Amino acid sequence: MSKLFIVDDDPFTCDLLEAIAKPLFLNIETFQSSRLFSKVKINDDDIILLDLMMPNMDGIEVIRFLAKSNATATLVLISGYDRGVLHSAEALAQDHGLRVAKHFTKPIPTTELISLLSTLFDQNINNEVKLPGKVKPNSATFIPDKDDLQQALKNNQFIINFQPQILMKTADIFGAEVLVRWQHPEHGLISPDKFIPLAERSGQMGQLTEEIIYLAIEQSMKWQNMGKATKLSINISAQNITSLQLPEQLKKLVKLHHLDPAMFMLEVTESTLMNNITTSLDILTRLRLKGFQLSIDDFGTGFSSLSQLHKIPFTELKIDQSFVSNMLDDHDSRAIVETCIMLGHKLNMNVVAEGIENQATWDILLEAGCDIAQGYFIAKPMSASEFTDWEYGNTSSR
Ligand code: C2E
Ligand code: CA
Ligand code: CA
Secondary structure (H helix, E strand, O other): OOOEEEEOOOHHHHHHHHHHHOOOOOOEEEEOOHHHHOOOOOOOOOEEEEEOOOOOOOHHHHHHHHHHOOOOOEEEEEEOOOHHHHHHHHHHHHHOOOEEEEEEEOOOOHHHHHHHHHHHHHHHHOOOOOOOOOOOOOOOOOOOOHHHHHHHHHOOOEEEEEEEEEEOOOOOEEEEEEEEEEEEOOOEEEOHHHOHHHHHHOOOHHHHHHHHHHHHHHHHHHHHHOOOOOEEEEEEOHHHHOOOOHHHHHHHHHHHOOOOHHHEEEEEEHHHHHHOHHHHHHHHHHHHHOOOEEEEEEEOOOOOOHHHHHHOOOOEEEEOHHHHHHOOOOHHHHHHHHHHHHHHHHOOOEEEEEOOOOHHHHHHHHHOOOOEEEOOOOOOOEOHHHHHHHHHHHHHOO
16 A cells, blocks of 8 residues: 655645645655664655655755665656745656656645545555656566677567658648567567667667668668658767778769769767767768768757757757657646757757657647747658658648
């Protein structure tokens, strides 16, 4: 049976929260001191209403303590402070692998809290907590290792999917992002999050990217022979931009297949750049000189300075999807998206928003002047033949 913990130094708020929760929870424990709370044993299906601002041990310290004791309970954060503090605390909790169901600023919106608590309660009863955050380990989950990856490379088990990118003003197709998947004979289709980090750790990213580029070039040639020119965006990892020969090698490969480098956009994340800024700068600048397009991916999540950004000749800025997907309900995310669009345009870049999942988000982005759209609202990543059909359906319906 899940238990509700209320941790708030303010007795009035404690009373209020207790009154709200009483009809739902049999088991409620209230702590006006976070020190005392930190002595309690927490179970995975417990729910903690946590005030961030407390004397002695503040909410952030409580989060650190929960993380240390490997607690996977669900957190609801409360603060009398501005949303900025709540955001940072939520991000910190998630970095520690804790689940944050929601955050509230005081005064607490009572009806919203009641509906949240009853949802959480139902989910726990059904024993299937569907909240974002920590994924509980599942023994059925396949955890690949270095040898599995090597085997998969050898047996050509990697395939690529294509997710359309649309020019917002005209709704014409701009191109597609190439996204790798592992077609495993026993475990089925495995998503990149499960093996890219491994490939990066084990030094296999060079080989894997080579395979992906090869597959992309192969498909690009097929489409070119069908009279279609589809721009392809390819993700590049930090490990891929360590070899100073990369620009020449890529150019040779593309030329060999009679393709134009301008048809390829190389997506690099901010964190990739931070690894070795001088080498990255050298390689990326020469890639651009050889005619490839360059995109800065997941923009807004890294910590690259604007002066570094300005040094690299990016042609495209891709706003991180976390901002895009939150922009409807969250003012700060929306402000970040709008600022990224302005910044990109000032620096002469095309701006892409990814993670668009609904019409309302599309409308705001269009109005804000965003150039290119990508997301489930337009289409999910798909195979080459599905992409061709989709493209056909899309152009013939206009
Ligand atoms: P990314 O580069 O940010 O790619 C976008 C991810 O967001 C893709 O996930 C895509 O399927 C997903 N996505 C697109 N639209 C939406 C949407 O509207 N809503 C939501 N919730 N998600 C959306 P995917 O394919 O699972 O890839 C995850 C990450 O794995 C990629 O993030 C990228 O970092 C990495 N990755 C994928 N393919 C490659 C690759 O070929 N090479 C490298 N180096 N990394 C790759
Ligand atoms: Ca990407
Ligand atoms: Ca991205």
